[in-house]
Amino acid sequence: xxxxxxxxxDPKETGFAGFSKSPDPDYNSWFDPKxxxxxxxSEEGEIISFIEKQPQEYWDEDTRKFxxxxxQIGSMDILQKLLKILQKGLANKDAWYHMNTYHFCFLYxxxxxxxxxxxxxxxxxxxxxxxxLKGKPLQTELFIRNYFYNTVxxxxxxxxxxxxxxxxxxxxxxxxxxxxxxxxLIPTGEExxxxxxxxxxxxxxx
Numbered sequence: 001x002x003x004x005x006x007x008x009x010d011p012k013e014t015g016f017a018g019f020s021k022s023p024d025p026d027y028n029s030w031f032d033p034k035x036x037x038x039x040x041x042s043e044e045g046e047i048i049s050f051i052e053k054q055p056q057e058y059w060d061e062d063t064r065k066f067x068x069x070x071x072q073i074g075s076m077d078i079l080q081k082l083l084k085i086l087q088k089g090l091a092n093k094d095a096w097y098h099m100n101t102y103h104f105c106f107l108y109x110x111x112x113x114x115x116x117x118x119x120x121x122x123x124x125x126x127x128x129x130x131x132x133l134k135g136k137p138l139q140t141e142l143f144i145r146n147y148f149y150n151t152v153x154x155x156x157x158x159x160x161x162x163x164x165x166x167x168x169x170x171x172x173x174x175x176x177x178x179x180x181x182x183x184x185l186i187p188t189g190e191e192x193x194x195x196x197x198x199x200x201x202x203x204x205x206x
Contacts, residue, residue, distance in 0.1 A: 001096050002089050002194075003201045004147040008033040010202075020145055027139065030132050033147060034090070037107070039129060040114035041087050048080050066113065069153055070106040072184040081192055082106045089194045096201050097194035100176040102187045105153040108144070115140040152178045 001009055006019060011033055021028050051062045063071040063079070070079060082103065089097045099107075115138040118126060123135045130138075144151065152160070152173040160173075160182045168174065177191050 001093060002037075002086070003096050003098050003197060004033075005149050006033075006146055007202045008037060008147065020142055022139055022142055024136070027133070027136055030134065030136070031139075032130075032132050033143065035132065036114075036130065036138070036143070037111065038090060040111050041083060041090065043114060044083055044110050045087075048076065048083065052076060067106070067109045070102075070109045073102060073105065073181055074186045078186065078192070079106065083110075085192060085194060096197040098197055098201075099194060100191065101153055101178040101181040102191055103194070104148060104151075104175065105181050108148070108151065108153065111143070112140060115143075149175060153181045155182060157183055 011031070022031075047066060051059060051066065054062060059076055063076060067079060070082075083106075086099075086103060086107065089099075118129055119137045119140075121129070126133065126135045126137075150172040152168075152171075152175060160168075160178075163171075163173070177187070179185075180187065180191065
């Protein structure tokens with residue numbers, strides 16, 4: 001199971017400060033963060049398969065188009081590996097896994113594009129994709145705010161490097177591997193791996 005800022009497996013467990021709710025109470029009740037991520041990752045397999053079927057001279061262009069941020073950190077092979085790692089971690093009910101900035105950066109591109117496409121679909125297509133939302137649009141910014149620890153990977157190198165260590169910590173920029181992602185470094189096998197948590201990551205409310 002993947003560890004986010006709040007528990008995607010039990011969205012009612014919002015133990016972290018700053019959890020934001022939609023002004024639409026129905027949306028708050030219906031939105032299933034795990035299913036949203038699960039659906040997006042499942043469709044991403046089809047996207048990567050489509051890109052890999054194109055002539056290889058187009059791969060770089062397609063990668064930049066589909067992955068404006070994660071495309072800077074590696075080849076299609078790297079992105080394919082990250083996808084499979086996240087899918088396995090999401091589905092594994094035997095352990096909790098910490099993600100690093102490589103994972104969050106890749107997820108951001110995947111979820112943002114998936115949400116954009118969903119929000120521009122007609123009602124029938126929306127119902128086929130996320131039936132629990134009954135056609136309501138996805139509130140992408142709300143999701144990112146509630147479930148991502150930070151979006152440090154959106155900074156460019158100059159802005160990131162200009163921050164002092166204290167400024168980075170003050171803004172919550174302390175996710176492992178953030179330097180590598182921002183500077184476009186290819187992740188090692190260890191950096192692509194999820195880190196198993198040694199304890200339960202969320203508060204339990206009875």
